[in-house]
Amino acid sequence: MKLLRRGLAIAGAAAIAIAGGLLVNPSPASAHGATVFPGSRQYFCWLDGVSDSGQILPSNPACQDAVADSGVTPLYNWFGNLHPSNNGGTVGSIPDGRICDGGDAGPYDFSPYNAPRTDWPRTHLTAGASYQIQHNNWAHHPGHFDVYLTQDGYNPNSPLSWDDLELIHTEQDPPQSGGPGGLEYYYWDMAFPSNRSGLHLMFIHWVRSDSPEDFFSCSDVIFDGGNGEVSGLDGDPGDPGPGEPIDETEPPTQPGPALVSTVTSTSASLSWGASDGYVTAYELVNTAGGSNEVLAEVTGTPPATSTALTDLSPDTSYAIAVRARNDVTGDVSSLTESAPFTTPSDDDDPGPGEPAGDCDVAYDVTNDWGSGFQAEVTVTNQSDSAINGWELTWTFDGGQDIIQLWNGVDSQSGSSVSVSNATWNGNLSANGGSASFGFLANNSGGTPSDFALNGTACSVS
Structure with missing residues (x-):
């Protein structure tokens, strides 16, 4: 079973896809968000299927069947699972068996994502532990998020009913990691109940306070002592049994390509694809002019796949490559190809909203x-x-x-x-x-x- 470590690795890979122009939209969405950690069914199926050509070709069998039933349009609009006039309704408004798609009232057909089966992509968690929940903010709306979790004894092979669900948390107007229109998200910390084991389903109901429009996300999780790893993506069939332990001696592979954005006279934002293997840190190396100076080090468990470089020199050319490091074994991956950019001079560095000229x-x-x-x-x-x-x-x-x-x-x-x-x-x-x-x-x-x-x-x- 292939495990992807934590939601940050998933978000980093998806950021590469969006920054690389792969998020095409043949039926542009008016809709506005879905859970990205623990990843929702529609988000993971989009992530599993997105390809270099812009086509969506998932390898997960549950995602493949969903695409066979309703096509790829819902996945191009994975943030668009909504009911335009539900106004916060639950029992009596959204029928049993249709909870994951909000009763099929939105502009896209998410009905296949209600299917009761055990091979959806899933996130591995530890019961009783706290995690940062992340819900995409493709568009910003005030409101609250009701978080439900299936009760002990839940059968993932039976249609989901309201009786299966327990409301475990409500979050009102949480902070955002960044602006709308991309892979930024609302976030809040939350502890899961300690009396859960095995396969479960987390359902988040986003209720707007400025409109009767609601949004729906079902996320498959398994409480097996995991720490946010994901299985069931990229050709992995997703064994529903206990998760494999992480091998801390596994050498890291070369990370995905580095992408540069938001360049100012003294800073630049970098993102890159997550490395396979065990990673304790990423190093950002400036290779311009034959140099191999490490400008930044990103650590964590696992390390994030994006950061901001600061204290750069104005009017200077940089070429940033990324490598992964395993401090347990001392293994270091090869460098990615360098991403070049030049910082503007102080005089050429406009702030947001500054007049642009011609x-x-x-x-x-x-x-x-x-x-x-x-x-x-x-x-x-x-x-x-x-x-x-x-x-x-x-x-x-x-x-x-x-x-x-x-x-x-x-x-x-x-x-x-x-x-x-x-x-x-x-x-x-x-x-x-x-x-x-x-x-x-x-x-x-x-x-x-x-x-x-x-x-x-x-x-x-």
Whole structure:
């Protein structure tokens, strides 16, 4: 049985997928989050299936059967398992056997993810232990999270009923790890009951306080003394028996490629794929100019797969590679390929919201059916300064109303629209750096003419 260590390793691998542009969205979501630790069925099946081509081809048998029943659209929208008007309802509102998909009232068919079976991907936990619960915040909404756990004696081969579930925790308006639109999440610490063993199911019901819309996530867990390891992904059939002990003598493999984002004159954010084997630390090595200077060390159990490099020098070229280390045996993996970047000078280092200078906007209506339309927008920074965090504003002229948007975070008041960057596309390099987003809207109309990037007017094409 292959074990992936902790939710951070999973999140790191998924961050690579999103940063690499693999999160395509053929039916853009209006929906807004799912549990990522312990991972929900729809999240793990997306993670199991996402490929370099952008296709979703899961290897887990439960995920394969779900795709055979309802296609891949629900997985492209794994954060979209919702009921638009449930208003917090439980017994009497959501029927037994349909709890995991909220009664099939949302825009995507998540009904196969109710299937009672023992081969869903699962997270290995220790009964009575405390963990940080993480719930994706694809869009931000105030509200509370009700956490349920199946009771002692639960049969995973029977349809899930409300009588199976015990409410073990409620969290109101928890903090967020970062902004919406990506793989950031709400988080809170919570202890699981000590009287559980074997296979169980955790159900999280996210109830908005600003809308009757609710969200649903079912996460398969096994209480076997684990510490957040995951089985049932990447070709592993997911043995439902006790988890294998971690082999601390296993040498680490080369981590996944390093990705750079949010570069300022003195800092940069890095993420990379998790290493297999036993890892006690990751080292971030600057290889620019033939150097092999270790700029940062990331430790933990397991170590995170992202960090912020600080105390960098302005107007300096860097090339960062990552290697994994096992301090138990002294084994060190090979370095990844280096990710190059250059820090701007102090004068060229704008803060979030700082005016951008020259900019161009390409506004393309790709489909118009009279009562609505789909548009793709590309904003390009033509100034001599890099942009760290962008906001594009404009005014509609014909009563258009955005109903779904992807690759950005939208806000609309009447005819006034604002779209801010997602977590992975906030950096626009000088002299040609660009970002794109798309949306669906009601009504039709001409191309807006008053686009502004961080408050500075843009030309329109």
